[in-house]
Amino acid sequence: MNIEKVREILSTHGRLTTPVDSLQDDSDLYQAGLTSLATVGLMLALEDEFDVEFPDSALSRKTFGSIESIAETVEELLE
């Protein structure tokens, strides 16, 4: 369920050059055009949507590298 929501948020806030629908869960989002500026918007939207706060340990290039990795991080924060 989180994966779908992450995809939705990503299509609104990710400003990707590749459509989110054509991406696999493990596709590299940086290769799909994710910039550091877009990552800010993405993170803020994720925090609002899931009512979580990303801790320092989760704030890395790797966390935002794929849909799967974002969903896993959110999952951990919700636990």
Place this chain on the structure above:
Amino acid sequence: MLNPSAVNDTEFEQLIKDVHQIGQTVVAEHATDVDKNARFPREGIDALKTLKLMSAYVPKEHGGMGLSLRQVAKVCEILGNYCGSTAMVYAMHKIQVACIVHHCMEEDFFKTYVSKLIEDQRLIASATTEIGIGGDLLSSFCAVEAENGEFSLTKKAPVISYAEDADDLMLTARRNPDAAKSDQVGVLVSKEQYEVEPISDWDTLGFRGTCSSGFVVTAHASESQISPVPFTEVLSQTMHPYSHVVWGALWSGIAASAVAKARLFTKNAMRRNPNMPPISSIRLAEVETQLHTMRNNVYAAIDDYTALLERGDTDAFSNFGFTIRINNLKINSSKLLIDIVGQAMMICGIASYRNNNDLSLARHIRDAYGASLMVNNDRIMMHNSSLVVMHKE
């Protein structure tokens, strides 16, 4: 990946003395000519080879001297005292050595290469930027085209420092012609395997001896010379932190040399008038605090980076907090360098403004402005401006 020092304090002290000796007798001797003619600092680099310093960061178990990053940074700082260009060439070479040592030692080609590096004291240049990309190291247009175990590669690089004087060249490129712009690898080619055709010259304000002209590079070599590790990992785990540390260190050497001239001037002023401390002594005290900050920033970054290397958690290198701190080191060091040299000029007065004078700081101030422009501080600040919003302490 951690490279603990295999050189004890006594041995290192001796090495430092030797580097100072070379600095005074060779590097400083040719610094003016290197700068004036914008030519490669051949004498200085050759002298460093006699101390086996080109392979100094190679761990002892692979046959090198086994210096730690802190010790390499110290060598860079000392060289910065004598000639900014020589120090910069040495630092840039060391960054490439670190990338190989940290990431490629499982591969036969690179293991053999490191033996050659130690034996022949080879000099490695690098071509990471590309015309049309806009300075983003994490994107390439050019691609490795492999066939029958060999590959060809053509890259248009706006800047390759000391390309014509290096023995080897590291280039970044897309993994294959179908790969995404960000799907990059690094390749290491030897001078008989590549040709460089100049497309721009290097007649600049400072760092003139780095000879950082633009070139079209065409390379043809074995597929075994392609680094097995994705370049994004090499950049975040080694190239980015290591380069800002060694640059910060050599810039603090340039700053220290300017402060030393300011001290000499102030001592002479006090000799002439022992009863009244000159205003320059207050300025000297101020500029010392800045130099202190500059050096401490480098040491803090070394500790920060070393702690991550010790942890062995490769994901931690892409942590936004670490990226911001390393970027801050570069921004602060380059700004402090301009401030410190400027302050030293205020102390030394018109003597420092002359080109032909023992107290001249003309080369220092010209070199100083390069530090904030090479990997432009504004570009770094733009990147940080996104990261700082997300960052949590």
